[in-house]
Amino acid sequence: MTGSGVPTWEEVARNHGRFLYSVAYRLTGNDDDAQDLVQEVLLRVRRGLGTYQPGNLEGWLSRIATNAFLDEVRRRRRRVVEVLPDEPERVIPPAPGADVTAEAEALPEDVHRALQRLTPDYRAAVVLCDVVGLSYEEISATLKIPIGTVRSRIHRGRALLREALT
Amino acid sequence: MKPLVAGTALTLLTAAWSPAMAQSADDPLVQARRAARDHSFTGQVEVLWRDAAGDHVATVDVRSANGSLVVSGTNTVMDARDRARFLRRREGGWDLLWSATSSSAANPPSSSKYRTVETGAATVAARPARVLEVREGTVLRQRLALDTLTNLVLRREHLGARGEVQRVVSFTALKIPDEPSVPAPPTASEDRAGRAITAVAPPFSAPPTLREGYERVGLYEEGGIVQALYNDGLYDLSVFQQRGRLNRGDVPASGQPVSLGGRRAWAYNWPGGHVLLWHAAGTVYAMVSDAPMEHLLLAADSLPAAGRSLSLGERLRRICRSLVTL
């Protein structure tokens, strides 16, 4: 830990890289974007962005990750002129003869996929609450939205996800 | 039996006897292919295709004589009889796309995967035609109208998984002249022809078969881009590979994101089919085909770099490993 209380790149990469990658993967939905996002978080940590209060380091990293993720979403939204059709993603069907029981066990994958169908704002709220475990107040501070909005996004996100997996 | 490939290609293929060469001469698809080579004609062809933006129609003029085929639309394509393919863009000048040195093996027989049944008669471009339906299992993939007199394909409809028409290539006018004028092959102003190669070096890969019964029938290289051409008896499918990475901001904007075994890919429509674009391990892949999108997705699964969906055992192993390293 440096004098400023902000953890070093090395500390974050060594001790929290896996956690950060996990959160990034749930937010972005894929490996490539998750790796990018982790790098971006480290760069922001390096620049001392955000105000780290000694205590919940992983919560703090998650907040940086979520904001970096939403920044990127907004940046891309500006750049893509043509709005993509609002169709469910095509997902490759299982190979013939795939073990049927594997489907039931593959639930986390389905949950992950359903999570990606939520809009980035809803997904961010749900990930911060259920994957990272932040309180509504912390989420409210992270996303800069009122607590009531946090609650409604989390609730609606969960309901949509449940419905997608019916 | 008369071989279906040109002499140049055949000499390269004497060792690779393909079952396609022995396939029944009365296979209507084989007849249609031969008719397009053997008959002279002029006419107009309408292309109708459907994508997220709606329906599109375009009309092109076609002319064919002695095996040379010229298609004149926005681009002019000339398929000279020795299998050299030229392309002229609006700006003028000709590109040589494929030269006579390109070789490819014969296609696998369509009968191993598709069932073709004659279902009735129709009139297309004022000509009598027989209608054939091509099915993969129970799914109707294509409906063809073959000219009763010549076996030329007068109309080809591509259907989606729910039986909806996705793409139609159809003559609106067709004339079989008494004295065909042979189009003179152009001189290429820019030779970008792909050359046939026999093997690829890692990290590229060109498996002899892909899922869904696609067999490799050609392998080419041009300007650092490798093209492996596959066929399943009905559809052609190309896998292009080039070194590099795909910046997500730089993929053409009309793509629809799809998941390829957990890996992000982009799907596109073009008037003749689909394109699937992804990158993995420092290689950019572009799959181009007139086949249904599910064929592309499944065929991509055969390429080593496309992330495979993990088996249950592998998933459990990963979870255990992650618990140990916590």
Place this chain on the structure above:
Amino acid sequence: MTGPPSSGMDGHLGDRLSGLLDGELGGAQADEARRHLAVCPSCARELQAVGEARSWLRHLPPVDPPAGFRERLLAADPTLAERPRGAAVVPLKGRRAAVATVAGLAAAAAAVLGLFPAPDPPAEPEVTRLVEAHATAGQGTDPLSRLVPVGVPVSFGR
């Protein structure tokens, strides 16, 4: 099938259900919610559905980064510029976006990036060109319907 979540404005609990599950309702509000749940099957169903989604999300396993990711992260530490090593530095996934961000960093960090071996250059496949190459290669099942689309304007919206 759960139907859309209720807004909470119609006498049902709506997002207070998630508040209840997350322990984010005050004591009085929580008691009131529980009383309502005892008599409202619709809210009870919604609570169960949302509770299931919550439980699935909370049981999502951690995801392993690809092999070597942590090492690459460590090696890319810009502070290494202040204590250079002889050993070759492994690059971060060199992509343009990352490089663009890095451009704003201190000169020391930029300098160390210069030490990285060149990453794979970005490739922007000329999709139109590839489509043409596909349509004109090989023999096709029917050369006509294969070649005709090449005569049609194609744009992928670069």
